[in-house]
Amino acid sequence: MCLQTTTPFNDQRPGTSGLRKTVTVFQQAHYLENFVQSVLDCLPDLPGCTLVIGGDGRYHNDTAIEIILRMAAANGVARAVVGHGGIMSTPAASNLIRQRRALGGFILSASHNPGGPLGDFGIKFNGSNGGPATEALTEAFFARSRQLTTYRILDAVPVIDLNRLGMVALGPLEVEIIDSVADYALLMEQIFDMAAIRRLFAGGFRMVFDGMNAVTGPYAVEILENRLGAAQGTVINRLPLPDFGGHHPDPNLVHAAELVSMLTGPDAPDFGAASDGDGDRNMVLGRDFYISPSDSLAVLAANAHLVPHFAAGLFGVARSMPTSLAVDRVAAALAIPCYETPTGWKFFGTLLDAGRINICGEESFGTGSDHVREKDGLWAVLMWLNVLAVRKISAEALMREHWRDYGRNFYSRHDYEGVESAAADALMAELRSGLADLPGRILANHIVASADDFSYADPVDGSRSARQGVRIIFKDGARIVYRLSGTGTSGSTLRVY
DSSP states (O other), X not given: OEEEEOOOOSOOOOBTTBEEEEHHHHTSTTHHHHHHHHHHHHOTTOXXXXXXXXXXXXXXXXXXXXXXXXHHHHTTOOEEEEEEEEEOOHHHHHHHHHHTTOSEEEXXXXXTSOOSTTSEEEEEEEOTTSSBOOHHHXXXXXXXXXXXXXXXXXXXXXXXXXXXXXXXXXXTEEEEEEOHHHHHHHHHHHHXXXXXXXXXXXXXXXXXXXXXXSTHHHHHIIIIIIITOOOXXXXXXXXXXXXXXXXXXXXXXXXXXXXXXXXXXXXSOSEEEEEOTTSOBEEEEETTEEEOHHHHHHHHHHHGGGSGGGTTOOSOEEEETTSOTHHHHHHHHHTOOEEEEOSSTHHHHHHHHTTSOSEEEETTTEEEETTSSSOOHHXXXXXXHHHHHHHTSOHHHHHHHHHHHHOOOOOOOEEEEEEOHHXXXXXXXXXXXXXXXXXXOEETTEEEEEEEEOOEEOTTTOOEEOOOOEEEEETTSOEEEEEEESOOSSSEEEEEO
């Protein structure tokens, strides 16, 4: 073991989904090591534990895994479970942490951000429930990172071949390299009516799934083509690449333009879907028909009883604050609770663990359930396929039927990226200072009912999260929301809904 001297970095506070920076920042001497040691120093019961490690295959993924393994060995971790080739989708990692009863896991991803030598990189820690670390824990990571003067790492050890399945020793650490696709596919078979979906494809149903040259490609090939009988070639851009083939792995109408084009016209496939860099987000499309993430969440909640995993019905749903109120309408009709949380999947975790909800989602193309503690892109696609197979109607017909029965909620989001941080903070401060004067005012023929800076008290553990976004709520139910996002790597991103 080597005890390496270091000095603290002042910019290692994790954001909404971990620590995200450009690759060049992570390539600085000691930068990744400092953050990993800060995490390990804050974990209870570390000696003798099991950790799960994997990433989305982006540039620097293999180098980072090697460093983490050497540090895990030097810090007393007994076993590390690593995805084949170092690749593991975020929902698959969450599932594996839960299956193996691991202390937690390191997930290496910057999600939907671009990859490559000049792109972005990220690292986050998920706890023993499979979900993102709590705010209290990430703040502890940050505090420790500002005090760190040494880190522990094995030196003079050979590089592990991550492409060879099986067990290998790294000093005192047992490293198990597994096929994470197989474990995840088995979980999906336990949730969905796979026979019904196979019949759907056998009857001529056609779809396209865009893997965006990111982590989900191998999972989609195995499940959609190999196990469900979708036509060979259903999954496009299926090979995970360090730079995502030069594409931006964000499943939306702009960055999945190839998929959108393929779903256009009378001879287009019946259904289209895409996932992002680490496999936790999704976009779904009908033929010539776009389905917003907020509407997708509402439709899946309304039809969840058609899926074996939810045959007994839903006992609660949740959405992030900026997400449209479409799912609230479904919850009201089902007479079940609907929780409004800040943006960030960790806020759903306590509700899921406590059994208060079993479906949740965000307008930022994330949907999930109680099967793992992360949003899950491929799971959402399979939910849609299962519902369509049972209902025997098109995606557009299902969506229009939903609007007829529940009403329609429309929303639009405008992103201002790379805003200078001080200017963004000043803008938000000025917005907050004027909130008290807004109720009762008429803005564009809408009467303001209330205005606040959203704060959240977790109904399970009592923890509080303040300053989660400025809300202006009108008497007719319309809303305007302003919030700063924590998923960028430079400056601030202002989102206006």
